Amino acid sequence: MNARSPQPPMQKRYELIAGVLRLNITTGKLPAGFVLVEGPIAELMQSSRAPVQAALRILEGENLIHRFAGRGFLVGPKGSGVPPIRQGIRDLDLQISVEIDEALQSRGTWELVYDRVEEQVASCLIFGEFRIVETELGDYLGVSRTVVRDVLSRLHERGLIRKNQSSHWIAGPLTAQMIREKLAVRAILEPAALRLAGAAINYTEVETLRVRLAAGEEIEGEILEAALMEHCIARTPNRELVGLIGNNQLLLTAANRALTGLGLPRDRVEHGEYRTLFDLLSRHLVDSAAEYLEGRLRILAEKSLARLKIVAIITQPSDIAPFLTPK
């Protein structure tokens, strides 16, 4: 594990973006029916698409925006029936508070480019093994060697790249074995942490989620997973355990996002599974919930392997980032 840990305590990028959008929806600057698409928002916020996606999902979870038949989201709660307004987001002159603007700007240089690089690396893993040459990455990003090294060590920490015997940085390949092993670790650690969390679980949040799910609200899997982690599993008093769980999930999350980005279908049954989980937890049946979670993670392993088989039919895109050289 790399010793360098350059992350200062600050709000995550997707939270900052969600904050800007939320503020502008509440003040009416972003009118009901306005079509929010990732690309232009990412450009405006000087960000990659991943945090914008996460921000949009948060706002969807808060019922401030909703999906529609087209690409992107419409401002306003679900079922409001307003016609889509298609307009450039820059034309709206959004309100971005000085603090947030600074927070978005003042992040370390490596952080400005990191998300984009992570996205590109994660999406190449299924196509095989790639070498990353430091100088090529530097040229591509237009940044110094120091910044490149910060980016690479972060990718290394997250398990997205490794060094081979000749000290070259290597990304991929993502194999069924890696997915199987990481999910097996999840099935061991996460139910154990949930049991240990016991009384420390945030039952107020659990009840809120249970009610929303019972009302038939469509909350996305990634949001539910994050909520389960934050309000239940990560409430365990053992900080070391929380760290292990977080690290183990990093590669899975990055790979999963990349697969969804390739157009793979979403899981249609996970919604019901989370409903059962939050239901058990809201009744303080922590042991039962932990047992259920373990079973769910074992099934998830099977599903993830099937998902990885699917990608065999996807031809390697021609626009893989130039700093990734196929081995």
Added chain:
Amino acid sequence: MTAPAVVPRRTLRVLGTSITLLELIRRRAESDLGFAISFEVHNFVDCQRRAALEPAAYDIYDQCFHNMDIVWFWGSLQPVDTFRITDWDMLSGLTREGGINRYASRGHGDQPVRKLYVQPGEALGPAPSRYISMLPTVHNFDSFGYDPRVFGAVGPHRESWSWLLDPRARGRIAVVDEPGIGIFDVALAAEAAGEVKFADIGNMTVEEIDSLMRVLHQHRQQGYFRAIWRDGEEAANLVRNGQVAAQSMWSPVYGELGETAQHFVEANPIEGWRAWHGGMSLARHLSGAALDMGYEYMNWWLSGWPGAVVARQGYYMSVLDRVREALSPAEWRYWYEGLPAEVDLPGPSGNIVVKAGARRTGGSYWDRASRIAVWNTAMDEHNYACRAWERFVRQVRGEASS
């Protein structure tokens, strides 16, 4: 008074491969069922890609169980209700139970029964349920073909998959390019030749795939491979032009060899067969009248006549009794019972493909079904194996054309 308006029924669109989508079958189905049917034929890989990515483009998917993991999990299909399959109870135990009897070898890899039944949570598994992913139909037990002048006359059970990597055939070997099939032909060959050892040939690890690919590349560098073929026509041409001494083979190709047939025979490998099983699935978008047409078409496939057509190119059908009724006694005895042909026998289009006195390699259906080494399979490391296989295929093709 005007005649009552006849509302023409829509066209049923079938997506599949050349294994079953024969023009004479399409025409007969149209006349028996009374609605228009269109066939869209692709090779295995293109076919499954279209099935997964463009689910609105077809109504029936006619393919193999070993790509259920891909097309099913992509969410493009809907379960088939066995209550609507008239002859469901007549289907062979090979798929419904996993083997023709309790003692028959199950074979490694994707046994169809493991992909057959829809389980709670939409997964597929062997526990029987009312709903299935694919209605089992056409199937076979494949091996490779070889030139007896090169390998010498052999007694029963002496042929081995290792001949696909044998120095005697160096420079005159070809394999099929579909990764879920070709990889297993060469894997059986490499293991039989003692070059690699698999803990489970139907679910290789990354290290095992790497070892197999190393063996293949060594042979490639020594000029073992003549070609990688994509379809039966290409395979037949390689034999007719005398370019191969051993290669992957599909059953109908033996009937297309003409004069060269005497010098290219089907092996009955000591290690067993590489099996595959086809079937039909319903597109997810089907409902109402269109869904009814889908069931009518699938039930028609079990009626006997279609099974007799495919039997004449060497394929077996999941409803044996129905096929027996539709074949002549001489045909049944040759194709299913493995007895010597009493007369010359025709192929699907009427030309003679079996000479009187000939005997089917490997014996009867039950003999062959009891000796399955491995099924065509999408392994856990399918993606990894496919990418490695594609590199190998590209290199062989590059060398062949240079």
